[in-house]
Amino acid sequence: MIRYLITRMLSIIPVMGVVTAVVFGLTYLSPGDAAVVLAGDYASPAQIAAIRERLHLDAPIVPQYFHWLGSVLRGDLGNSIFSEQPVLALILSRVEPTIILAIAATLVSVIIAVPLGLLAARKRGGIADQLVSFFGIAGTAIPAFLIGYLLIFTFGVYFGSMPISGFPGLDSGAWEVLRHVLLPATMLGFAQTALITRITRASAIEVLNQDFIRVARAKGLDEFTIIMRHCLRLIAVPLVTIVGMSFAYMLGGVVITETVFAIPGVGRLLVDAIQHKDVPVIQGVLLISSFVYVLINLMVDLSYLFFDPRIKYT
């Protein structure tokens, strides 16, 4: 187990190495020029050239890459070309709303999706199953931003009872944070809920058709105990996989939700950086997001040991 863990941890190094090369290469090769954006629309070619020279944007790619990689290994992700603030500080300033939003959306989706999926599996072919299946399809098909607008104009504009944008920060209190996060978490969780519902239903149907469940029913075990003690435990592995991956995806910044609700999270930081060609910020966000994704992937793998004793890592 320990050996496996060390091997997995070490395997992160080449993965991240490839990630750095890909991230740097993509940002270097993508069209656009930060010096042009920084100088503004009415700048002269001479002014742009001066800025490009100051920012070393005219240097060849290989020396630039190794200079950047050296800085990254020292924990320095560089400074934003525009605000001149350290990239790491910029990312950290945006992490709080993204993490809270991701946690809230995950909670919303798991709390709704798992019971719905189990209900559909239990009543397979019935009205409840058809309604849940319809919800599963609709949740995947309806664009998330449309759900967001519906929530904003229903609860924010029509009823005037909910904040429709922004993020107040944890220092403003849990209640205030909850008020601001409820609508975006619902929007974000909607598509995830549909996905998790479908996975839960499919996995549960497979388990509920197995012989040991029939035996349990024949022994007179009540349905609640069968679902909670036997079925849920067996479908935990695919559930944890999908929940973990969607959580990791959300931590990378949920661009549409953050845009619709004007939440200053990591996703918005990345989109703004891409629009302005703020290369150090793009590289920093992608690098950290990739690292988080790899790390959560590892944690999900390790969680299988807890959920399924038959799994052994050697």
Add this chain to the structure above:
Amino acid sequence: MKMSANSRKSVARRIMLSSLFAGGFFTSTAMADTLRVIADTDLKTVDPIVTTSGTTLVHAYLIYDKLFEFDKDGIARPELADKVDISADKKSYTITLRKGLKFSDGGAITTDDVLQSLKRWASRDQTGQLLAARLKEMTKVDDLTFRVELSQPFDVPAALAGITGNPAFIMPKRVASLPPTDQLTDTTGSGPYQFDYTSWKPGQTRIYIKNPNYVPRNDPPSFFAGKKEATFDKIEMSYVPDANTAMAQMLTGQQDIWPGPPMDNALALKANPDLVVAKGFFTQGLYVINHVVRPFDNVKAREALTYLIDQAEINRAAVGDQEFWHTCYAYLTCEGTYGDESAYTGHRGAADFDKAKKLLEEAGYDGKPIVVLDPTDWSEAHARALYMAQQLRKAGAQVDLQAMDWSTLTSRRTSKAPASEGGWNLFPNIMEGQPASSPLTHLMLAANCDKAWFGWPCDKGIEDLRAAFISAGDLSEKKKIASEIQARASTYLPFIMTGENTAAVVYRADIEGFNPETPEVYFWNIRRKSK
């Protein structure tokens, strides 16, 4: 007032549903002394000398002041300056500052600060460079007075009152000592509000606090000139990237002012009695032409473009509501001091494809695709790009319409390569009305070849006339030269005009003293009617 049964039911239903869905979640009301503004884009850099970005200018006008500002008649009036003495030959200006002026950190504003600020400004700003080219020396007379000595006459107050580009903001000497390509991080300012750089987080709401050390003028406000009173204790500017969310914020009273909303959203808010949908600053629509590659290096090909444009048609497509656009054939705008439509001798009115086709043939157009850059993330410009592509095709030209975001376009436009080798032929753009109204500041009218703006128009006639305009003495002489410039431009065609339009501005009906028509929105002298 009696309420109908239906109304009572509706209100009761809303109250009940509100309680049911979100009891206790009521939003907090806005503080009376805080002005809340939706920013058009996120503030990326705080240095108005490094960038010409409009967002940075809006920020800078809150925290800095200038020696002179333009009034509504386009006259440069003293602002931080108290008076200016001009020699008879207009080659010497002695400028005296007002007494008791202080920066936001409490330090006195002296001529040392002013001279260093002007030095940094002149190294970057287009007008500043024109001044620098005519400057013999700028010398300190005492702590409140300095002298500008010129080799040729030049309207110094007008240059120092420039609104767009890199305006001549006054900063402390220690800040202005930075090289003009290095960004400042010390935001100590000379204006009505102050900004804390250290607590600023890009992407989040930025906050401006009333500057207690600022001493406003007592003259009545007029455009940018006169009294600049910080009437609100605090201004919060939030970047709301989604227009529908911004609209919802205006509807729910979370924001007071929304400059430059998309036209569709602005028109949707027109019926709301709590909001005012006003005309904002005007812009000159145009196509930037690449003069250094075929086919538009030939004037006949450029003339062909004028026969493809029906200004009314293009504005109906790109802008929509006729309240917000009008046709205009004046190179220096129909709204400005020097605009002269009668000087324009080119094509007007409906498109004439046969004539355009004939002119393209005379220009030796070889049938190779004309590259039109299409900024799809800017709806108005996108519509103009599509229009031009369609008109060119109707005239028998091959078109390569290349879609990209504006940011990519700004990089692409630097290329002088032939269109077939990664270059370009034309793209839609605008000039803000105020700088477009003067030969001194209209970037795209400058035809100084390699030193010109992208497209690199090159015409000695225009340049000689611009030089004469800069040195001209009185307004009538300037107007005469401006008309000659426009007549010359209508035969050389440095760019192709598509008419003028105004942006929309939405603000709450209880706001007064707000001037939506300024090229860079400012937030002094504004009050809430209830206060």
